[in-house]
Amino acid sequence: MKFGEITNKYLVVFLWWWWLKFILGVKGECDSPIYCSGSLLKKIQLSGIYNDSKTFVDKPTIKPLDEVLAAASLLPENSTNDELQEFLSTYFGPEGQELILTNITNFNSTPSFLQKIKSPLLYEFAKLVHNYWPNLTRNVDQSFMCEGCVSSFIPLNRTFVIPGGRFREIYYWDSYFIIEGLLVSELYDIAKNVILNLLDLVEIYGFVPNGSRIYYLNRSQPPLLVQMVKIYYQATNDTTLLSNAFPILMKEYNFWRQNNSIRVFSPKSKKLHTLNRYIVQNNLPRPESYLDDFTTVELNNTLNSTTREQLYAEIATAAESGWDFSSRWLNEPFKNSSILNEDDNNYEILRTLITRDIIPIDLNSILYMNEITLSEFSEKIGEEKMIGTFKNAAKKRLEGIMDLFWDDELESFMDYNISSESRSEVFSLASYFPFWAESLPKDFTTNFTTILDTYSYITSLLSEFPGSPPTTHINSSLQWDFPNSWPPLNYVLIKGLINFNHTKKDDDESENKEFIMNLIKDLSQRYVDSVLCAWYSTGGSIPGFLNKLSGVGDTGHIFEKYDTQELGLPGGGGEYDVQVGFGWTNGVLLWIFSNFGDILEEPECLSDLK
Numbered sequence: 001m002k003f004g005e006i007t008n009k010y011l012v013v014f015l016w017w018w019w020l021k022f023i024l025g026v027k028g029e030c031d032s033p034i035y036c037s038g039s040l041l042k043k044i045q046l047s048g049i050y051n052d053s054k055t056f057v058d059k060p061t062i063k064p065l066d067e068v069l070a071a072a073s074l075l076p077e078n079s080t081n082d083e084l085q086e087f088l089s090t091y092f093g094p095e096g097q098e099l100i101l102t103n104i105t106n107f108n109s110t111p112s113f114l115q116k117i118k119s120p121l122l123y124e125f126a127k128l129v130h131n132y133w134p135n136l137t138r139n140v141d142q143s144f145m146c147e148g149c150v151s152s153f154i155p156l157n158r159t160f161v162i163p164g165g166r167f168r169e170i171y172y173w174d175s176y177f178i179i180e181g182l183l184v185s186e187l188y189d190i191a192k193n194v195i196l197n198l199l200d201l202v203e204i205y206g207f208v209p210n211g212s213r214i215y216y217l218n219r220s221q222p223p224l225l226v227q228m229v230k231i232y233y234q235a236t237n238d239t240t241l242l243s244n245a246f247p248i249l250m251k252e253y254n255f256w257r258q259n260n261s262i263r264v265f266s267p268k269s270k271k272l273h274t275l276n277r278y279i280v281q282n283n284l285p286r287p288e289s290y291l292d293d294f295t296t297v298e299l300n301n302t303l304n305s306t307t308r309e310q311l312y313a314e315i316a317t318a319a320e321s322g323w324d325f326s327s328r329w330l331n332e333p334f335k336n337s338s339i340l341n342e343d344d345n346n347y348e349i350l351r352t353l354i355t356r357d358i359i360p361i362d363l364n365s366i367l368y369m370n371e372i373t374l375s376e377f378s379e380k381i382g383e384e385k386m387i388g389t390f391k392n393a394a395k396k397r398l399e400g401i402m403d404l405f406w407d408d409e410l411e412s413f414m415d416y417n418i419s420s421e422s423r424s425e426v427f428s429l430a431s432y433f434p435f436w437a438e439s440l441p442k443d444f445t446t447n448f449t450t451i452l453d454t455y456s457y458i459t460s461l462l463s464e465f466p467g468s469p470p471t472t473h474i475n476s477s478l479q480w481d482f483p484n485s486w487p488p489l490n491y492v493l494i495k496g497l498i499n500f501n502h503t504k505k506d507d508d509e510s511e512n513k514e515f516i517m518n519l520i521k522d523l524s525q526r527y528v529d530s531v532l533c534a535w536y537s538t539g540g541s542i543p544g545f546l547n548k549l550s551g552v553g554d555t556g557h558i559f560e561k562y563d564t565q566e567l568g569l570p571g572g573g574g575e576y577d578v579q580v581g582f583g584w585t586n587g588v589l590l591w592i593f594s595n596f597g598d599i600l601e602e603p604e605c606l607s608d609l610k
């Protein structure tokens with residue numbers, strides 16, 4: 001072989017590598033002919049054999065890929081569901097098979113935070129929820145798979161915690177709230193492994209996908225990895241992890257800057273701001289929600305081929321926001337219920353999605369917080385020149401936040417709509433993210449007026465409904481709307497108040513401090529009431545403390561969301577049945593107990609329900 005040929009070969013390999021890196025760097029590519037797109041996926045998903053499209057794409061094959069595809073190509077165009085079932089049982093194994101329960105060593109069944117809890121019943125309940133962690137902790141083992149067999153699972157190398165139910169893999173933003181709970185539970189190693197898994201994903205793909213499945217590779221989720229490292233570091237002083245994580249966190253930060261940022265013109269100040277939005281390139285049904293997406297986009301509508309393609313992207317973008325789905329992302333705030341009556345599956349409503357036009361207040365607050373945190377990390381690990389870079393980025397972002405999102409009249413932060421060049425009219429709990437992220441100007445944090453005015457709305461919601469504050473006031477039947485209340489949003493509301501209480505040290509305004517402390521207490525109590533009452537009404541009991549409700553077969557469920565209108569009910573709506581488990585609910589609950597266990601009381605609903 002001549003020298004020239006060798007260099008050429010290397011050149012080709014190099015170009016390949018570079019191209020791949022480019023493609024992967026932009027966003028991941030789901031390229032399996034079974035799990036991502038193609039005629040087999042379409043045939044199975046549209047057959048309706050599985051109520052939940054996620055079931056099929058979570059099944060590993062039990063024959064090598066080429067055999068599966070060869071058999072699939074022989075399936076007749078008009079195959080009956082019996083023929084499909086036969087094919088599925090010959091070539092696919094049960095979903096979730098690659099997950100094994102982790103044997104947690106050194107599991108302390110009575111960690112010290114429990115001491116803070118005054119009520120004996122709440123003590124027992126907190127202990128029980130703490131003891132759920134082993135049921136949600138997993139490792140991957142694909143050794144059962146034959147040579148050439150495939151699965152949609154991205155094989156994580158370390159222990160992780162799943163939300164539960166159909167969510168049988170690691171999820172990006174769920175993991176933040178799970179880690180808050182793991183730290184309270186003194187499961188530091190597991191918290192660390194969750195973080196290391198997510199860092200691994202950034203190393204491979206350049207960003208954290210929605211979850212550890214190849215069909216999630218088109219999109220990320222609210223970027224909370226920096227904050228996971230922060231709370232883990234605060235609990236452990238693990239400087240080694242901090243130093244190792246730093247370059248990877250920079251890589252993720254650059255992903256958001258390069259792929260999801262946009263220059264927004266402010267009609268008010270005539271300034272241009274660089275802010276972030278969620279945006280996913282996609283022109284296909286999401287494999288795990290294929291039937292729903294296909295129905296939304298392809299059936300019974302007047303969309304043309306261009307608007308159909310756009311709608312697929314709007315749908316996937318809403319999934320990236322973590323709020324799938326919400327009236328925040330709709331073109332017309334959902335005002336009249338006629339659409340709802342005619343079609344209870346949301347398809348009509350979802351056709352009005354304009355997610356890519358909305359610049360979200362929560363995303364930009366999180367990124368502001370990440371910039372501040374990254375500048376603090378830079379200082380800790382001696383990356384001197386990055387300190388100012390991040391501080392500066394945060395300062396610029398804050399200008400954009402105040403210029404575009406803050407509404408003086410409403411005394412609130414609102415999303416910004418770039419197509420209408422105005423603030424969104426949909427009020428949601430996303431408005432409170434700046435209080436968590438402290439993406440606030442000085443005169444907001446040194447003066448009680450703003451926080452009191454903005455949070456007075458929360459006080460009124462608490463007097464209106466028995467549960468925790470609803471996500472929005474719009475009853476759209478979408479799951480991130482009325483009447484649902486979500487654990488991460490309750491965390492954000494409470495954390496915002498705690499932050500303010502910390503910044504504000506003056507004792508001469510004790511009346512205002514009292515308002516804040518009472519609101520923290522009320523929000524915490526409502527959250528505990530919601531979770532405990534629903535657990536009790538689905539058959540939960542604690543020997544010697546709480547008798548099981550008669551006539552209930554189950555043994556108590558913890559849900560992913562709750563109904564604000566009635567204590568004891570899980571939330572509803574959305575694309576899938578309400579899930580039990582549940583990672584972030586448990587995480588936020590334990591976090592609340594560890595902070596406020598001394599002031600929480602036994603829920604009244606227990607005596608009502610008895």
Ligand SMILES: *[C@@H]1O[C@H](CO)[C@@H](O)[C@H](O)[C@H]1NC(C)=O
Nearest residue numbers: 048049050051052055576577
């Ligand atoms: C599918 O949904 C129907 C109607 O909601 C329900 O009756 C049935 O039990 C579900 N089947 C499975 C396999 O979950």
Ligand SMILES: *[C@@H]1O[C@H](CO)[C@@H](O)[C@H](O)[C@H]1NC(C)=O
Nearest residue numbers: 075076077078079080081083
């Ligand atoms: C499917 O189509 C083929 C040929 O068009 C026909 O012979 C067969 O009977 C059809 N099968 C069913 C189940 O309709």
Ligand SMILES: *[C@@H]1O[C@H](CO)[C@@H](O)[C@H](O)[C@H]1NC(C)=O
Nearest residue numbers: 100101102103138139140141
């Ligand atoms: C946990 O322990 C069981 C029984 O000893 C063993 O079969 C299983 O493989 C272990 N799991 C892991 C993840 O090590």
Ligand SMILES: *[C@@H]1O[C@H](CO)[C@@H](O)[C@H](O)[C@H]1NC(C)=O
Nearest residue numbers: 101131132134135136555556
């Ligand atoms: C946790 O797992 C154990 C053992 O698999 C089981 O007995 C127990 O019922 C589970 N607890 C919950 C709350 O699911």
Ligand SMILES: *[C@@H]1O[C@H](CO)[C@@H](O)[C@H](O)[C@H]1NC(C)=O
Nearest residue numbers: 154155156157197200201204
């Ligand atoms: C797991 O480890 C293997 C071998 O080191 C590596 O090739 C793979 O990329 C790792 N997977 C993840 C998700 O980090």
Ligand SMILES: *[C@@H]1O[C@H](CO)[C@@H](O)[C@H](O)[C@H]1NC(C)=O
Nearest residue numbers: 232233234235236237238239
């Ligand atoms: C971490 O270090 C700080 C400062 O040295 C110390 O105050 C704190 O108690 C330490 N925290 C832990 C969990 O060790």
Ligand SMILES: *[C@@H]1O[C@H](CO)[C@@H](O)[C@H](O)[C@H]1NC(C)=O
Nearest residue numbers: 295296299300301343345347
């Ligand atoms: C579409 O319209 C047809 C005819 O009106 C109806 O039978 C069918 O159920 C509709 N499909 C959906 C998914 O709404």
Ligand SMILES: *[C@@H]1O[C@H](CO)[C@@H](O)[C@H](O)[C@H]1NC(C)=O
Nearest residue numbers: 302303304305306307308310
């Ligand atoms: C598709 O529909 C949109 C909106 O109704 C319209 O603006 C566009 O011109 C149409 N495109 C084609 C190719 O017909």
Ligand SMILES: *[C@@H]1O[C@H](CO)[C@@H](O)[C@H](O)[C@H]1NC(C)=O
Nearest residue numbers: 443444446447448449450453
């Ligand atoms: C706090 O802000 C409000 C509204 O901006 C203002 O009216 C009030 O004077 C300020 N209070 C103090 C103590 O600065």
Ligand SMILES: *[C@@H]1O[C@H](CO)[C@@H](O)[C@H](O)[C@H]1NC(C)=O
Nearest residue numbers: 498501502504505513517520
């Ligand atoms: C709020 O601040 C006061 C001191 O001003 C402190 O005693 C109290 O514990 C703080 N509350 C919370 C929830 O941080």
Ligand SMILES: CC(=O)N[C@H]1CO[C@H](CO)[C@@H](O)[C@@H]1O
Nearest residue numbers: 030036215218281282283284
């Ligand atoms: C699963 C999925 O939607 N994959 C899409 C991701 O984005 C690329 C680029 O737009 C598409 O080609 C894939 O089909």
Ligand SMILES: CC(=O)N[C@H]1CO[C@H](CO)[C@@H](O)[C@@H]1O
Nearest residue numbers: 171173174210211288319324
């Ligand atoms: C739409 C989609 O598949 N995205 C998933 C991303 O993860 C969240 C959980 O945090 C799910 O709710 C979404 O379904």
